[in-house]
Amino acid sequence: MKSVSKVFGAGAQAFRALDDVSVDIRQNEFFTLLGPSGCGKTTLLRLIAGFEQPTSGEVLLDGRDFSGKPPYQRPVNTVFQNYALFPHMTVAQNISFGLEMLGRPKDRIKAVTEEMLRLVQLEAMADRRITQISGGQQQRVALARALAPQPKVLLLDEPLSALDLQLRKEMQLELKRLQTDTGITFVFVTHDQDEALTMSDRIAVMNRGEILQVGTPREIYNKPQHRFVAGFVGEINLLPAETTGVNEFSIAGGGCLRSSEAAHVPVGGQAVLAVRPECIALSEPSDGSLTGVITNVVYHGTDTIFHFKLADGQELRARSQNNAARVQTFATGDQIGWSVDPASVSVLADDP
Ligand code: ATP
Numbered sequence: 107m108k109s110v111s112k113v114f115g116a117g118a119q120a121f122r123a124l125d126d127v128s129v130d131i132r133q134n135e136f137f138t139l140l141g142p143s144g145c146g147k148t149t150l151l152r153l154i155a156g157f158e159q160p161t162s163g164e165v166l167l168d169g170r171d172f173s174g175k176p177p178y179q180r181p182v183n184t185v186f187q188n189y190a191l192f193p194h195m196t197v198a199q200n201i202s203f204g205l206e207m208l209g210r211p212k213d214r215i216k217a218v219t220e221e222m223l224r225l226v227q228l229e230a231m232a233d234r235r236i237t238q239i240s241g242g243q244q245q246r247v248a249l250a251r252a253l254a255p256q257p258k259v260l261l262l263d264e265p266l267s268a269l270d271l272q273l274r275k276e277m278q279l280e281l282k283r284l285q286t287d288t289g290i291t292f293v294f295v296t297h298d299q300d301e302a303l304t305m306s307d308r309i310a311v312m313n314r315g316e317i318l319q320v321g322t323p324r325e326i327y328n329k330p331q332h333r334f335v336a337g338f339v340g341e342i343n344l345l346p347a348e349t350t351g352v353n354e355f356s357i358a359g360g361g362c363l364r365s366s367e368a369a370h371v372p373v374g375g376q377a378v379l380a381v382r383p384e385c386i387a388l389s390e391p392s393d394g395s396l397t398g399v400i401t402n403v404v405y406h407g408t409d410t411i412f413h414f415k416l417a418d419g420q421e422l423r424a425r426s427q428n429n430a431a432r433v434q435t436f437a438t439g440d441q442i443g444w445s446v447d448p449a450s451v452s453v454l455a456d457d458p
Contacts, residue, residue: 110163123149125315138294140302141312147295181258189248198232222250242273262294299339311335336380343422345379359416361396365451378454383425385450395443
């Protein structure tokens, strides 16, 4: 996708849903578009599918420009949020219907339908009507139906949002397995960061019609490059700071932090440092250590969140695992020391 923009409406009503988006989605990868409601995820998916045309820019599939081609002439299929299954047909008929429309030979249709039923583990339900199976099973039928014509790319628009949490977790693993087994490129839309981190080979984080960062789940979580990305994916502490060296910073709440990343701004310039709560180590205060005062302690079973305040009033959070071998016991009002490994300090660019 090269420099793609999409404007809906015209004149004073014009709305730029996508603004100069360029991204390369690789063959055979599980690629996720992650962002808040209204950021343009569905629009981007619809441009790949051919349901919408870009206002400017190019959508290339396998290096070929498919601009202007209708959805059915693209090597792409879509799984919709509401599944869009045919209620009066059986599970097997739902899967074979698309193949019949494509005019595939009868014996081939039968073989592929059986293979798809096996793939989504619904062989025993082949003759049931859609109304006689559960929501999770319907989701699998929708997947099988979309995979049956063997598209090069499968587009999935929040396909798990109708499922309860338990089933959703199971289907996340199932989808990842299906993608690995079939080798088909999956482009998956979600606003759920956990879902994105669990399943994806790479994630594109979007906001207001732009892609802010593309990376592996680990890169997105550990090395966010924008404030928005840092805040949207997981919990984060943001520390305003002044650059005092190549990778040294004086933080507004008092004291110094180092980062293994170089500063984007010259000495004397303002920066924002991002630190995950689990990367802050608390200790008894000592000479030269960064200090704070505990303001709240929240127990979560597997871990405890310690809220603490710096001298300038800024509140930070530290997450400590409740590992019996090293339980941390601080209480509200305690003076503490805190530290962060420089490898866990990200230096953020301002959002565009
Ligand atoms: P959600 O998670 O809520 O589905 P999204 O990130 O998928 O959100 P889009 O559906 O791509 O967002 O919409 C992006 C923006 O474009 C929204 O502000 C939406 O109102 C606008 N939009 C989408 N389709 C149209 C249209 N046909 N006409 C006018 N505006 C549109």
